[in-house]
Amino acid sequence: xxxxxxxxxxxxxxxxxxxxxxxxxxxxxxxxxxxxxxxxxxxxxxxxxxxxxxxxxxxxxxxxxxxxxxxxxxxxxxxxxxxxxxxxxxxxxxxxxxxxxxxxxxxxxxxxxxxxxxxxxxxxxxxxxxxxxxxxxxxxxxxxxxxxxxxxxxxxxxxxxxxxxxxxxxxxxxxxxxxxxxxxxxxxxxxxxxxxxxxxxxxxxxxxxxxxxxxxxxxxxxxxxxxxxxxxxxxxxxxxxxxxxxxxxxxxxxxxxxxxxxxxxxxxxxxxxxxxxxxxxxxxxxxxxxxxxxxxxxxxxxxxxxxxxxxxxxxxxxxxxxxxxxxxxxxxxxxxxxxxxxxxxxxxxxxxxxxxxxxxxx
Amino acid sequence: xxxxxxxxxxxxxxxxxxxxxxxxxxxxxxxxxxxxxxxxxxxxxxxxxxxxxxxxxxxxxxxxxxxxxxxxxxxxxxxxxxxxxxxxxxxxxxxxxxxxxxxxxxxxxxxxxxxxxxxxxxxxxxxxxxxxxxxxxxxxxxxxxxxxxxxxxxxxxxxxxxxxxxxxxxxxxxxxxxxxxxxxxxxxxxxxxxxxxxxxxxxxxxxxxxxxxxxxxxxxxxxxxxxxxxxxxxxxxxxxxxxxxxxxxxxxxxxxxxxxxxxxxxxxxxxxxxxxxxxxxxxxxxxxxxxxxx
Numbered sequence: 001x002x003x004x005x006x007x008x009x010x011x012x013x014x015x016x017x018x019x020x021x022x023x024x025x026x027x028x029x030x031x032x033x034x035x036x037x038x039x040x041x042x043x044x045x046x047x048x049x050x051x052x053x054x055x056x057x058x059x060x061x062x063x064x065x066x067x068x069x070x071x072x073x074x075x076x077x078x079x080x081x082x083x084x085x086x087x088x089x090x091x092x093x094x095x096x097x098x099x100x101x102x103x104x105x106x107x108x109x110x111x112x113x114x115x116x117x118x119x120x121x122x123x124x125x126x127x128x129x130x131x132x133x134x135x136x137x138x139x140x141x142x143x144x145x146x147x148x149x150x151x152x153x154x155x156x157x158x159x160x161x162x163x164x165x166x167x168x169x170x171x172x173x174x175x176x177x178x179x180x181x182x183x184x185x186x187x188x189x190x191x192x193x194x195x196x197x198x199x200x201x202x203x204x205x206x207x208x209x210x211x212x213x214x215x216x217x218x219x220x221x222x223x224x225x226x227x228x229x230x231x232x233x234x235x236x237x238x239x240x241x242x243x244x245x246x247x248x249x250x251x252x253x254x255x256x257x258x259x260x261x262x263x264x265x266x267x268x269x270x271x272x273x274x275x276x277x278x279x280x281x282x283x284x285x286x287x288x289x290x291x292x293x294x295x296x297x298x299x300x301x302x303x304x305x306x307x308x309x310x311x312x313x314x315x316x317x318x319x320x321x322x323x324x325x326x327x328x329x330x331x332x333x334x335x336x337x338x339x340x341x342x343x344x345x346x347x348x349x350x351x352x353x354x355x356x357x358x359x360x361x362x
Numbered sequence: 363x364x365x366x367x368x369x370x371x372x373x374x375x376x377x378x379x380x381x382x383x384x385x386x387x388x389x390x391x392x393x394x395x396x397x398x399x400x401x402x403x404x405x406x407x408x409x410x411x412x413x414x415x416x417x418x419x420x421x422x423x424x425x426x427x428x429x430x431x432x433x434x435x436x437x438x439x440x441x442x443x444x445x446x447x448x449x450x451x452x453x454x455x456x457x458x459x460x461x462x463x464x465x466x467x468x469x470x471x472x473x474x475x476x477x478x479x480x481x482x483x484x485x486x487x488x489x490x491x492x493x494x495x496x497x498x499x500x501x502x503x504x505x506x507x508x509x510x511x512x513x514x515x516x517x518x519x520x521x522x523x524x525x526x527x528x529x530x531x532x533x534x535x536x537x538x539x540x541x542x543x544x545x546x547x548x549x550x551x552x553x554x555x556x557x558x559x560x561x562x563x564x565x566x567x568x569x570x571x572x573x574x575x576x577x578x579x580x581x582x583x584x585x586x587x588x589x590x591x592x593x594x595x596x597x598x599x600x601x602x603x604x605x606x607x608x609x610x611x612x613x614x615x616x617x618x619x620x621x622x623x624x625x626x627x628x629x630x631x632x633x634x635x636x637x638x639x640x641x642x643x644x645x646x647x648x649x650x651x652x653x654x655x656x
Contacts, residue, residue: 054556074559087557091575100571101561148561 003031003188004065004155006051011060013046013212021046021212024060028156028205031186033179035199037235038209045160047209048192052158053077065155075104080149080157084164086141088133094120094144095129101152119147122181139170146178150185157182159191163198175201196236200224208232230270230278230359238283240328241359242302243275252358254279256302257324263299264358277360283331285355288318288341289348299353304328306345316340320349404635411628429629435613439633442609445524445599446592449531450585453539456532457584461543465550479537487534491601494530495521498602526602531595538591539584546580579648586645590638610634 006028013021021043028034036044049055051062053074061068069077088097098119102112120126123143133141142162149157162178163171179202182189193199199206200220207217208231216223216232227233230241242262247253252264254277262279270278281300307327308319313334318341320328328349332338341347415425429435464475482490497503498520505517520526550573558568596611603609610630617627 052556052560054559074556075562075564077560078562079560081557081560083553083557085551085553087551087553089554089558089572100558100563104562104564104567152562 002155003186005030005063005188006156006190007061007063007066008047008051009061009063011047011050011062012058013043013050013055014058019212021050024209024212024214026207026214026217028188028190030188032204033182033187033189033191033202034205034207035191035193035203036207036209037193037196037199038215039194039235041211042209043212044192044194044209046212048158048160048190051156051190052079052081078152078154080152080154082142082145082149082157082159082162084161086133086145086162088141088144088148090133092132093129094125094131094133094136097133097144098148098151100148105152115151119151122150122185123147123177138166139174142166142174143177146181150181150187156188156190159189161193162191163193163195171195171198172201178202200236206236208235210235224282226266226357227280228268230272230280233280233357238329238331240279240281240283240286241273242279242281242322242326242328243273243277244279245276246360252353254358256322257326258322260302262302262356263353264356265354267358267360269362270359271362273359273361275361277358279356279358281351281356283317283329284315286328286330286349286351288320288330288332289350290341290345298350300351300356302328302349304347304349306341306343306347309340309343318347320347322349407624408628408632411624415625415629425625426629426632429626430633435630438608438610438613441607442593442611445527445531445607445609446589446595448524448528449535449592450588452528452532453536453588454581454585457536457539457543458581461540461547464540464544465547479540482533483537487597488601490534491530491598494526494533495602498526498529521602522604524603524607526604527599527607530598530602531592534598535588535591538587542584542587543577543580546577550576583645583649586641586648590641590645593637593641594634 006026008024008026011021011024012019020041024043024047026034036047038044046055050057053069053072057070060070062070064077064079089100092100095116098116099112102115107115116129117126120129123146125140125143125147128136128140128144133144136144145162149159159178163174166174175198181187182202191199191202203220205217206220206223208215208223210231215235216228223232224236227236233239233241242254242256244254244256244262247255247261250263252267254262254264256262256279264279279300302320302322304320304322304327306318307321310317310319311334315331316334318330318332320330322328330349412422412425416422460475460479464472464479467475495502499505500517500519502520504520505514508514509517520529554572554576555568558572559565563571593609594611595609596615599607599609600612600615603612611634614627614630614634617623617630
């Protein structure tokens with residue numbers, strides 16, 4: 001099984017005067033796992049539905065293995081689709097659900113039986129052939145939906161928030177499993193989700209969507225470490241944005257309202273920022289120190305007071321009041337033998353310029 | 363002594379669980395009413411009229427047997443079932459597309475369709491039947507139009523025969539089927555149809571393998587309701603049928619009103635009631651089964 005490639009060019013969808021997807025262009029290579037990530041209303045599902053053929057594109061083209069499929073009805077696109085609610089046929093057994101695309105294609109009975117057995121084996125559901133979907137757990141139903149979507153070897157499998165209805169533990173387990181199957185079969189997958197952890201865990205490429213446009217795309221680690229916009233940065237996880245004004249002394253230097261200078265390795269422009277500039281740093285990149293003296297080896301240092309402590313288990317999250325009404329979120333590992341900071345304790349927050357970014361207005 | 367003990371214990375338990383009163387007692391007034399005005403008179407009627415047919419049970423059974431196997435009754439039973447079957451099938455063929463259109467529309471279009479289906483309900487069945495008689499009569503609307511168009515040379519006999527009965531009854535019973543089918547179609551998740559399409563199925567294949575099977579319980583229960591109502595129908599066949607369209611209900615009415623043969627009427631009513639109950643049991647069993655399957 002060899003995954004196909006997808007190419008979206010200037011894809012657009014209007015509902016009346018409202019544009020829900022605009023100018024989405026994307027290249028997905030064979031065997032790639034690509035997630036469309038964004039809040040509701042960001043156009044990610046509409047984009048997927050246009051690829052699947054359930055929603056007609058207003059403009060642009062969708063090429064699957066180089067062939068433009070815009071205008072082709074869904075049943076002729078030959079894509080595997082996994083729906084959020086699984087969309088299993090409730091009156092057909094597990095085996096018949098999986099056999100459905102094969103029966104449509106009028107395959108000989110022996111081959112149907114062989115392929116259904118293969119697909120059930122892939123999703124580890126052998127022995128469940130005769131059950132009705134209603135008699136399965138959510139995770140099992142999800143596996144049947146997956147088996148049904150891959151059994152006819154489609155070039156691309158589309159998944160629309162397939163794990164949305166599962167509880168957290170099962171979700172992680174299914175992520176690992178789907179990823180494993182995708183890699184083993186060399187599947188090309190386009191995956192829609194609003195869960196950033198899910199997207200980071202599974203994807204080769206994350207596409208962050210906002211207001212119908214692609215905000216940023218790239219490998220999970222890169223997008224996380226170097227978000228091109230404040231929206232992308234905030235959407236992928238917790239983040240601190242310290243407002244201030246540009247300091248002329250050096251590139252990437254910002255001066256806070258309390259007169260502290262913060263330095264970042266890279267600078268991006270973002271029109272959504274209210275202040276002239278913002279210093280962006282993730283909570284886990286910051287360390288907290290008890291000593292009052294500034295450590296020399298780190299560029300960015302802010303004194304403050306612990307105002308809130310949230311014990312999250314493996315991580316302890318501190319809110320540090322840094323003056324002038326601003327506060328900093330700091331995540332520290334709950335490592336062995338470490339003494340927790342107390343509320344009201346004076347601390348020094350420190351982090352490297354290499355771990356932070358600057359956004360300037362514009 | 364024992365009774366008192368049980369009662370006091372029961373009272374204690376009742377006192378403890380005062381908050382969890384079974385709301386079933388709210389049905390009591392209705393049950394009493396049904397018992398007084400339906401069950402009791404029915405039983406009284408059956409017993410009294412059956413007593414007239416003989417002194418002992420074998421005699422009564424013989425009387426029942428002779429009634430049920432008489433040719434008049436047999437013909438009426440066959441005719442009743444035949445008309446009911448035809449009405450049910452015709453109604454199904456008409457109702458399925460209407461219900462489908464309703465399930466696919468929303469807003470004003472849906473409201474208009476619902477009004478068109480439900481509004482006749484609020485009109486007296488006699489008025490509706492007379493309206494059909496105006497439309498279907500020798501000089502009625504249908505014949506006038508067909509004559510004007512030159513499609514026929516002399517008026518068609520649309521009334522006082524079986525087709526008149528079928529047309530009238532189908533019209534009256536159509537809403538039951540439309541609404542039952544609508545409910546079952548509305549409960550089908552659109553994504554199932556999307557899924558079928560994405561898996562490569564054509565529109566017809568999706569209908570045959572997914573849509574139709576999923577509406578089948580609606581089809582069955584709707585048809586059973588229509589059939590049950592059909593076999594007891596009286597006004598429409600009486601007004602729109604001919605002498606050969608004698609249905610059981612009409613026969614019963616004739617025995618009660620004209621020949622004053624109450625025992626005969628009683629046996630026939632009993633038989634009609636038995637058929638209805640059996641069909642209702644099937645319906646009940648079927649709808650329960652559906653619930654169990656989700």
